[in-house]
Amino acid sequence: MKKYTLLLFLFAFGFISQAQDALTTELFDIDNIMKYKTEISLTDKQMEAIKAHYYEGNKKFTDAKWKLAEQKAKLDELLRNPEVAIEETMAQMYQVTIAESEVKLARLFTLLNIKNELKADQQVILKEMISDTDRKPFFITTDINNEKKVKFQISGSQSTGPTPLYIIKSKFGDYEINTDQLKTKIDPNNIESISVIKGQSAIAIYGSRGENGVIEITLKKEN
Numbered sequence: 001m002k003k004y005t006l007l008l009f010l011f012a013f014g015f016i017s018q019a020q021d022a023l024t025t026e027l028f029d030i031d032n033i034m035k036y037k038t039e040i041s042l043t044d045k046q047m048e049a050i051k052a053h054y055y056e057g058n059k060k061f062t063d064a065k066w067k068l069a070e071q072k073a074k075l076d077e078l079l080r081n082p083e084v085a086i087e088e089t090m091a092q093m094y095q096v097t098i099a100e101s102e103v104k105l106a107r108l109f110t111l112l113n114i115k116n117e118l119k120a121d122q123q124v125i126l127k128e129m130i131s132d133t134d135r136k137p138f139f140i141t142t143d144i145n146n147e148k149k150v151k152f153q154i155s156g157s158q159s160t161g162p163t164p165l166y167i168i169k170s171k172f173g174d175y176e177i178n179t180d181q182l183k184t185k186i187d188p189n190n191i192e193s194i195s196v197i198k199g200q201s202a203i204a205i206y207g208s209r210g211e212n213g214v215i216e217i218t219l220k221k222e223n
Helices: 002-017 020-025 030-035 044-079 087-114 122-129 177-183 199-210
Strands: 165-170 173-177 192-198 214-220
Touching: 030 044, 030 122, 030 199, 044 087, 044 192, 044 199, 044 214, 165 199, 173 177, 192 199, 199 214
Parallel strands: 165 214
Antiparallel strands: 165 173, 192 214
16 A cells, blocks of 8 residues: 555656646746736735735745654664665655655645735736746755755945844744844854845835845754
8 A cells, every 4th residue: 555655646746747837937926926016006905915824834834844854864864774774764765755745835835825815817917027037946856865055154344235134033933133143143053944035025024124135044943
């Protein structure tokens, strides 16, 4: 039964991969919606609903990434053994693929809810306005060992440019910090992910505080 379940999972996974173009062209991220909000006559009610979906989806996405990290860590431990327990390792690999799917589904959940807040004519206009450079690819596949190291660097005091809003997202909640606190209180090794929000999207979510852009720093689950 497990063999057939896995084969069905792989078949469905391959089928979804064929939908890559539709996922890219038929769904709309918040950046593009805010960029063309005037052209599509976005209402305040729609904007508030989209913001709510963004917050809810971001939490689901972060929780799913933490779960994926935990499952990967268990797989790594099994692989480090001189003699690998094949069945146990394969079973854990299956748990990793499930966790990866949950990460992708969390992102898809947000984009689907955002699309449903837009009227049909607004969606048509967005498709016409959004250029290829505006579009962000929706990656279905994820390389399990494709862990990227993040080099985190803060400009020195000689910088005179506008300072973005820094938001720390941790298990204790979200809070704002300044650049000095960022350099002294945040260990780069404790960072799970970093998201950059710019332009009208940042203002829509954070108000006037986000006019210079927002950097959301999500800490690992234990921090």
